[in-house]
Amino acid sequence: MDKQSFRQMGYEIIDWIADYMESGYDGPVNPPVKPGAMRAQLPKSAPEQPESPAQIMADFKSMILPNTLHWNDPRFYGYFPCNHSGPAILGDLLGNGLGVNAMSWATCPSATELEIQVMQWLGKAIGLEWPGVIQDTASTGVFCALLAARESVANGNRDGFYDSAPLVAYTSDQAHSSLLKAMRMAGLGDRYMRLVPTLEDQSMDTDVLVRMIDEDIEAGHRPFFICGTIGTTSTTAVDPILEISEIADEYDIWFHVDAALAGTAALLPEMEWLMEGVEQADSFLFNPHKWMFTSFDCCAFFIKDPAALKHALSIQPEYLKTAADGAVENFRDWSIQLGRRFRALKLWFVLRLYGLEGIREKIRLHLAMTQDFARWVEDQPGLHLFGTPRIQTVCFHLGENESTKALMERINATGEAFMTHTVVQGQYLIRVSFGQAHGSWETLDRLKATIQGCLDAG
Numbered sequence: 001m002d003k004q005s006f007r008q009m010g011y012e013i014i015d016w017i018a019d020y021m022e023s024g025y026d027g028p029v030n031p032p033v034k035p036g037a038m039r040a041q042l043p044k045s046a047p048e049q050p051e052s053p054a055q056i057m058a059d060f061k062s063m064i065l066p067n068t069l070h071w072n073d074p075r076f077y078g079y080f081p082c083n084h085s086g087p088a089i090l091g092d093l094l095g096n097g098l099g100v101n102a103m104s105w106a107t108c109p110s111a112t113e114l115e116i117q118v119m120q121w122l123g124k125a126i127g128l129e130w131p132g133v134i135q136d137t138a139s140t141g142v143f144c145a146l147l148a149a150r151e152s153v154a155n156g157n158r159d160g161f162y163d164s165a166p167l168v169a170y171t172s173d174q175a176h177s178s179l180l181k182a183m184r185m186a187g188l189g190d191r192y193m194r195l196v197p198t199l200e201d202q203s204m205d206t207d208v209l210v211r212m213i214d215e216d217i218e219a220g221h222r223p224f225f226i227c228g229t230i231g232t233t234s235t236t237a238v239d240p241i242l243e244i245s246e247i248a249d250e251y252d253i254w255f256h257v258d259a260a261l262a263g264t265a266a267l268l269p270e271m272e273w274l275m276e277g278v279e280q281a282d283s284f285l286f287n288p289h290k291w292m293f294t295s296f297d298c299c300a301f302f303i304k305d306p307a308a309l310k311h312a313l314s315i316q317p318e319y320l321k322t323a324a325d326g327a328v329e330n331f332r333d334w335s336i337q338l339g340r341r342f343r344a345l346k347l348w349f350v351l352r353l354y355g356l357e358g359i360r361e362k363i364r365l366h367l368a369m370t371q372d373f374a375r376w377v378e379d380q381p382g383l384h385l386f387g388t389p390r391i392q393t394v395c396f397h398l399g400e401n402e403s404t405k406a407l408m409e410r411i412n413a414t415g416e417a418f419m420t421h422t423v424v425q426g427q428y429l430i431r432v433s434f435g436q437a438h439g440s441w442e443t444l445d446r447l448k449a450t451i452q453g454c455l456d457a458g
C-alpha cells in the first residue's frame with residue numbers, strides 16, 4: 001500500500017467511524033444471522049493479487065456490518081458494556097502507528113513510563129495508591145493475582161504441585177467464572193475452588209466463608225486465595241469487602257478484588273462506598289474497556305506488593321536482558337505474555353481528552369438512566385424489578401420463567417434493543433445494562449417504547 005492510498009483509505013475509515021459513533025448502525029443492533037451464513041460468502045482462499053481499498057470497504061459494509069453485534073450502538077444493553085470513544089480509538093491508532101513491542105522498559109521507554117504514570121493517575125482517581133499495570137482482560141488479571149498468591153505460599157514454579165497440601169481458593173457463587181478458569185490454568189483444580197453461598201442480595205455470606213476455611217484447614221488443606229466482587233456479572237451485587245479483608249488478614253490469605261465493571265463508578269465521590277475495604281486487599285482490578293470509554297482491551301490491575309507478582313512471573317533468558325534491568329520496571333515481569341501492546345496511549349488519550357470530570361459526567365448520566373429505567377419497570381403492570389439496582393444494570397422478569405424468556409426474545413427480535421439474561425435463585429431474569437458511550441435520555445425513551453411495544457404485542 002503506498003502512502004497516498006494509505007492516507008485516502010485512512011481518512012475514509014475515520015469518517016466512517018465518526019458517523020458510526022454519532023448515529024450507530026442503521027440496521028438491527030443484533031443481526032438475525034445464521035451460523036456459517038457469512039463465511040459462505042467469503043472466498044475459499046486469500047487473494048493472490050492485491051485488491052482495491054474500495055472493494056474491501058464495500059465488502060466491509062455489505063458483509064461485515066450486517067453480521068456484527070453492534071456493541072457500541074446505544075441500543076445495546078447486553079452483558080456489560082464494552083464501550084469505546086473517539087479518544088481511545090485515536091490513542092490506539094497512534095499505538096498501532098508506532099507498532100512497538102513494549103515488553104521491557106528498554107524496548108519502548110515511553111510505553112513503560114506512560115503506563116506507570118497513567119496507572120498512578122487512575123489509581124489516585126479511585127482512591128488507591130498502589131502501583132498498577134495494564135493487563136488485557138480481567139481474566140488475565142485474576143490469573144496473575146492467583147499466581148502471585150500461589151507463589152507466596154508455595155514454590156510451584158520450582159517444584160510443581162506433586163506432594164504439597166492442596167491450595168484452596170474461595171469466591172462467591174455469583175463471582176465471575178474467570179477465577180475457576182484461573183484455578184484450572186494454575187494447575188490447582190476445580191476440586192479446590194469453593195463457591196461461597198450468597199445472601200438475599202447476592203453478596204457473599206461471610207459466616208459460611210469462615211466455616212469453609214476452618215473446614216479446609218481441618219482437612220489439611222491450605223486456604224490461599226479469596227476473591228471478592230464489587231459488581232457481580234449477573235446483578236452487580238457487592239460483596240462485603242471490608243469484612244472479607246479482615247477474614248483474609250486473620251487467616252493470612254491473599255485477597256483479590258474484582259471490580260471489572262464497577263471500578264469505573266469509583267471515580268465518583270458519591271460512589272466511594274464501592275471501594276470501602278479495598279485498601280486492605282492485596283490486588284484489585286477493573287476494566288476501563290467496560291465502562292470507561294477505553295476500547296477493548298484494557299484491564300487496570302493494581303497490586304499492593306508487586307514483588308510477589310514479579311516473583312511469580314519473572315523469567316530472565318539471556319536474550320531479554322538489557323543494560324537498564326534493575327533500574328527500571330520491565331512489565332513483561334508483571335504479565336503472562338512477553339510481548340505487550342502500547343495500551344497506555346489510549347488510556348492517556350481518554351483521561352486527557354475527557355478529563356476525569358468529563359468521564360464522571362457520563363457515568364452519572366448512566367447511573368441516572370438506570371434509576372429512571374428501574375422506576376419505569378416498577379410502574380409497568382406485570383413486570384417485576386429484581387433487587388435494587390445500585391450500579392448500572394437493571395434485572396426484571398414477568399414472574400414466570402418461560403414468559404420472561406419469550407419477552408426477551410421478542411425484544412431482541414425487533415433489532416431495536418439487545419439484552420441478555422441470567423438466572424438467579426431459579427428466576428430467569430432479563431438484564432438491561434447501561435453504559436453506552438452514546439446513550440442518552442432519548443435512547444432510553446426508545447428502549448422503553450420498544451419494551452412497551454413487545455409487552456402490548458405479547
Ligand SMILES: Cc1ncc(COP(=O)(O)O)c(C=O)c1O
Pocket residue numbers: 080136137138139140176178229231232233258259260261287299
Ligand atoms: C465481574 C467480572 N469479572 C471478570 C470478568 C471477565 O472480564 P474479561 O472479559 O475482561 O476477562 C467479567 C466479564 O464481564 C465480569 O463481569
